[in-house]
Amino acid sequence: MKYAVLLLAASVLGLTLGGGCRPVDPSAERQARPQMLLFCGAGLRPPVDILVEEFSAAQQVSMAVDYAGSEMLLSKMKLSGQGDLYMPGDNRYVDAAAAEGLIASQESICYFVPVILVCKGNPKQIRGLADLAREDVRVGLGDPRACSVGVVSREVLKKNNMAWETIEPSVKFQSATVNELGMQVQTGALDAVIVWDAVAKQYAQHADEVPIPLSHNVVTAVDLAVLSSSQHAEAARRFVEFACSSRGREIFRQHGYLVSPPTMPESVVE
Numbered sequence: 001m002k003y004a005v006l007l008l009a010a011s012v013l014g015l016t017l018g019g020g021c022r023p024v025d026p027s028a029e030r031q032a033r034p035q036m037l038l039f040c041g042a043g044l045r046p047p048v049d050i051l052v053e054e055f056s057a058a059q060q061v062s063m064a065v066d067y068a069g070s071e072m073l074l075s076k077m078k079l080s081g082q083g084d085l086y087m088p089g090d091n092r093y094v095d096a097a098a099a100e101g102l103i104a105s106q107e108s109i110c111y112f113v114p115v116i117l118v119c120k121g122n123p124k125q126i127r128g129l130a131d132l133a134r135e136d137v138r139v140g141l142g143d144p145r146a147c148s149v150g151v152v153s154r155e156v157l158k159k160n161n162m163a164w165e166t167i168e169p170s171v172k173f174q175s176a177t178v179n180e181l182g183m184q185v186q187t188g189a190l191d192a193v194i195v196w197d198a199v200a201k202q203y204a205q206h207a208d209e210v211p212i213p214l215s216h217n218v219v220t221a222v223d224l225a226v227l228s229s230s231q232h233a234e235a236a237r238r239f240v241e242f243a244c245s246s247r248g249r250e251i252f253r254q255h256g257y258l259v260s261p262p263t264m265p266e267s268v269v270e
Contacts, residue, residue: 041089042177069147089148091223106225201256
């Protein structure tokens with residue numbers, strides 16, 4: 001009888017100790033991590049994908065990224081009241097969000113320079129903005145109701161005394177994101193589009209870049225902001241710090257993004 005009691009006690013003790021040594025469920029561990037949401041301009045995807053991957057691994061957080069046009073993302077933020085970070089293609093969207101109390105803090109990360117992207121070999125011999133008004137040139141621009149490149153493209157045209165009426169007949173496509181414009185040139189559906197310089201480099205195998213002189217251009221600063229709605233504000237601030245760090249800047253440079261303003265600071269939109 002005494003032996004049976006001892007055996008039962010040993011069994012209970014073994015179960016208790018064994019319970020403390022159960023393998024950790026990886027899915028449960030992931031669920032315990034902070035779940036962060038970043039609203040990000042589509043033209044920033046290549047470096048941001050790497051930033052998110054490295055930061056998530058180092059900080060043990062999970063990050064979802066919603067890539068879309070800057071204006072569309074701003075509307076989503078307002079409607080949902082959710083999210084942790086916002087990184088549009090033009091810091092004026094961040095400023096607009098800040099005016100409505102949606103931004104806790106913001107830092108400049110990189111700069112976008114508009115360029116003309118044309119089909120490989122430049123068969124239409126497009127040399128500058130004036131050629132976009134030609135009848136034989138099929139043009140694509142961003143939709144200003146959806147993305148920042150659409151807004152800035154029209155500012156560039158205005159700066160060069162090109163009324164919308166002069167170019168509108170040539171505009172065959174208006175996109176929701178800057179990436180769509182590159183794809184249209186790559187497939188030959190369009191002859192010329194206005195995109196960011198870093199985005200143009202992503203299509204170097206299929207298209208050529210025609211620069212717009214800085215004196216006739218509008219350069220935009222790109223800010224990364226922590227949202228007032230963030231439920232993980234400290235982790236969000238650490239992500240901003242990582243993007244501003246030497247490693248973060250290296251990631252942007254490796255993908256062709258300017259981490260300092262061009263040589264004509266007066267052309268930068270502040």
